[in-house]
Amino acid sequence: MSKTSNGKSRASGRITLAEVAAHAGVATMTASRAISQPELVSPLLRGRVERAVAELAYVPNRAARALASAQSNVIVVLVPSLSNAVFTAVLAGIQDALDADHYQILIGNTRYSDAEEEKLLGINLQSNPDGILLSGLTHSPRVRQMLATSRVPIVSMMDLASEPTQLSVGFSQQQAGQAMTRYLLDKGHRRIAFLGAQRDERTLKRADGYRAAMAAAGLADPRLELMVDAPSTIALGAELLGRLLAEMPDCDAIFCCNDDLAHGAIYQCQRRGIAVPQQLAICGFNDLPASAWMSPSLTTIATPRYRIGFEAATLLRAVIRGETPPATRIDLGFTLMARESA
Amino acid sequence: MSKTSNGKSRASGRITLAEVAAHAGVATMTASRAISQPELVSPLLRGRVERAVAELAYVPNRAARALASAQSNVIVVLVPSLSNAVFTAVLAGIQDALDADHYQILIGNTRYSDAEEEKLLGINLQSNPDGILLSGLTHSPRVRQMLATSRVPIVSMMDLASEPTQLSVGFSQQQAGQAMTRYLLDKGHRRIAFLGAQRDERTLKRADGYRAAMAAAGLADPRLELMVDAPSTIALGAELLGRLLAEMPDCDAIFCCNDDLAHGAIYQCQRRGIAVPQQLAICGFNDLPASAWMSPSLTTIATPRYRIGFEAATLLRAVIRGETPPATRIDLGFTLMARESA
DNA sequence: CTGAAAGCGCTTACAG
DNA sequence: CTGAAAGCGCTTACAG
Known part of the structure; x- marks a missing residue:
């Protein structure tokens, strides 16, 4: 609006604090303070600045503020x-x-x-x-x-x-993995498999916990671990269940590194007519919303995300x-x- | 490092382009260009600047760049x-x-x-x-x-x-809602309910499409619409299914405004022993990953999100x-x- | 409580 | 191809 920049200026064309100040009849500094620390400005001038801000639809320039104040x-x-x-x-x-x-x-x-x-x-x-x-x-x-x-x-x-x-x-991701494995052991399972995806830090730590618990029970068997690089999805869970059962048909429980994988594994069991948990126990990790509602509902670790x-x-x-x-x-x-x- | 700001300066303490330039023995401008438009700088100076950038671990200040260039x-x-x-x-x-x-x-x-x-x-x-x-x-x-x-x-x-x-x-959210409703009508359903949540723009438009299709078939009945403000969740889908069947026990199909609601409705049917789709057809909207895998798999609209x-x-x-x-x-x-x- | 001056760290014209 | 000067739009000391 009004007389903005003259000629070959590099100005952005947007309303500046200086224009607000001019409109309110105060110094730029005062306009700045009226906005950032209004309690330091007299009610009269503060009101004039506030009105100018509204009338000109002033939007502060974040880059300028960050640069001048050295804080972002x-x-x-x-x-x-x-x-x-x-x-x-x-x-x-x-x-x-x-x-x-x-x-x-x-x-x-x-x-x-x-x-x-x-x-x-x-x-x-x-x-x-x-x-x-x-x-x-x-x-x-x-x-x-x-x-x-x-x-x-x-x-x-x-x-x-x-x-x-x-x-x-x-x-502790590690302790949580251990706790879930112990739970399965306490339920009487012996051939407990671990299904992992993504190989991210948390999956690896949960796997550590699983291994520690299995070793403590004298039941460790590396062949029971199935870990892939692919991202966790329901589809992958379904696929991994198939691969696991093909390679380790005697497995009696599966600890999936997260609920997505577990959901896929359970859906796959339903399609194959495998009774969960009677024939195969399945548990997950994270307690996603669907876990409490699906049938069978999913045993899992609720995380305080x-x-x-x-x-x-x-x-x-x-x-x-x-x-x-x-x-x-x-x-x-x-x-x-x-x-x-x- | 070295001689940064002197005394009462407001400097951020971080390495600046000027320091990089000094280190490389060029003007600030040349350093700027060597970074932003390297093809405009001779290989010799460009190399010196690049080395200075690496040695000083220079990180450009985005706020300064945005302010000076007037583009963010x-x-x-x-x-x-x-x-x-x-x-x-x-x-x-x-x-x-x-x-x-x-x-x-x-x-x-x-x-x-x-x-x-x-x-x-x-x-x-x-x-x-x-x-x-x-x-x-x-x-x-x-x-x-x-x-x-x-x-x-x-x-x-x-x-x-x-x-x-x-x-x-x-x-067109409206047309998609209409298409899904027509599909249910074509399947022979007559008492088709609409379950909606959030009341957001898209839900309302899908409901519009539902209404248009029902009206065109001469089967419109406002009592078949159950719409709430709460956000869509699986739990809400389960709850709404209960409410709907209590109020409209003769309904033979449900169009849920999204898959979350539909999943909850299906899980609830499983718990109540209601056969889907034989006793009650259920469909959703969006085609979330679980929809293709759950049992029964969910009829829905795949959206190109x-x-x-x-x-x-x-x-x-x-x-x-x-x-x-x-x-x-x-x-x-x-x-x-x-x-x-x- | 209010303000004139300087400066934040970059880039844009403009010369050479 | 290279550089000295000015300026982007704010805020920070510093006076009054």
Whole structure:
């Protein structure tokens, strides 16, 4: 509107704070304060500025603010998947924890790829984030180096760090895997198979727990483990069940590394007329919504994913504010949901 | 490192382009060019700059670049949900379409709330985005006003705009609802119920299609429609099935506005011993992964959600570049998947 | 409580 | 092909 830039200017054409100030008849500084720290401005001038903002439909330029103030109010979140309900729940928790704050949340989907994580981190570091929320404890050397040189506060989500200096919120994936295996052992199963996909950090740790429990019971048998690189899907669960039974027909229970695989395995049993749990016990991990409702309902581990996001964001915010957090390692635990399938 | 800022400076403490340039023994400008437009710089200087960048672990400041160049390279995406697999697929399509580009994708989750959409749009408009990807065609007056004054290119996803000036990528939700209802009618069903949740734009349009088909068959009956505000979940589908059968025991088929509801309805039938489709036909909408695998497999509408994201992002990119798109309205259609449940 | 000046870290014209 | 100057739109000290 009105007299904006003259001639060969590089101006964006949008309303600036200076124009708002001129319109309100105050200095740019005063307009800035009336917006950012209104309590420091007299009601009279504040009102004039507010009116000018509304009349001109002023939208602050975030880049200019970030540059001038040397702080971005950005929090970066890196998750390995958006199609996995576990991580969308984590994101919901983060969103809720930060809702009242002024932070802009930058979501990056690494697709379980180190290369993608490096790329996304590099791009997002350019936004000079106030903090970073990371999934998992294991990262590539390049990622670790980028994080170290950036000196940005980091909270790791999902699992618990061994080093107490590292901030982490989650639960022991290994112990959860062990607990589920012990449950099956206690039920009298002996030939318990482990079905894994994606080979991501959490799957590997759950497999560790499975192995520990089987070894402790003197029942370890590597042939009972079926692990693939492909992403977890219902279709893969159905397929892996077939492969497992073909190779290990004497197996009497299956621990699937997540519910998707377990759902697929159960559906496949239904199609083949295999009674679950009578002929074959099946359990999963995560307790997705369908697990409680399907028939047979799925025995699984309920994971506090929403709370992981919420508590991790809360912890990160505290650290950003310079507060000393009460704990650097927040164990949110897990719950074994014993249902019909095992 | 070395001699950074002196005294009371407001510097961020991070390595700047000027330091990289000094380290390489070139002007700041040349360093800038060596990074942004390397082909314009001699191999000798380019090499020196590249080495300096690596040695100092230089990370460009995005805010400064955005401010100086008056372009953000940001694309904002607003979706109503992240827990709904439909929208995470849309996001995956967008990500893939824009992967080779330099865009930063800002994801906003409006949670099916107009207020939240206004808030997110306001915040994200501060980043001066090059373009915006919106879900749906219906928005609050404030949102429409904000979009209009921003003059940022917009592509609407999911449904098709009636005005050809408005860029849209999707399919007719109304026609899809109609097609599914006709399918049930053709199968001989007469008392076909409609189960809806969330009351979002798409649910309402599918209901419109249902009503049109029922009216055309002379079988319309408002009591067959059960619509609630709550978000769609499997649990809600199970609950609504109970309510529907209590009120309309003569209903012989159910069209659920999405697969989540349909899954819940089917699971509930299994628990109650109601044979699907013999006693009651059930169909859904979206074709989620479980639908093809569950027993009975779910008759539903497969929606091109990944492609919607991909094509919408491709269209937006073309418009941002100033190209004239071949079409302003991209109809990606839908596919009725006739399976066991109806 | 209010404001003139300087500066954040980059890029855009413009010269050479 | 290279560079000195100015400017993007804000905020931070610093005065008054």
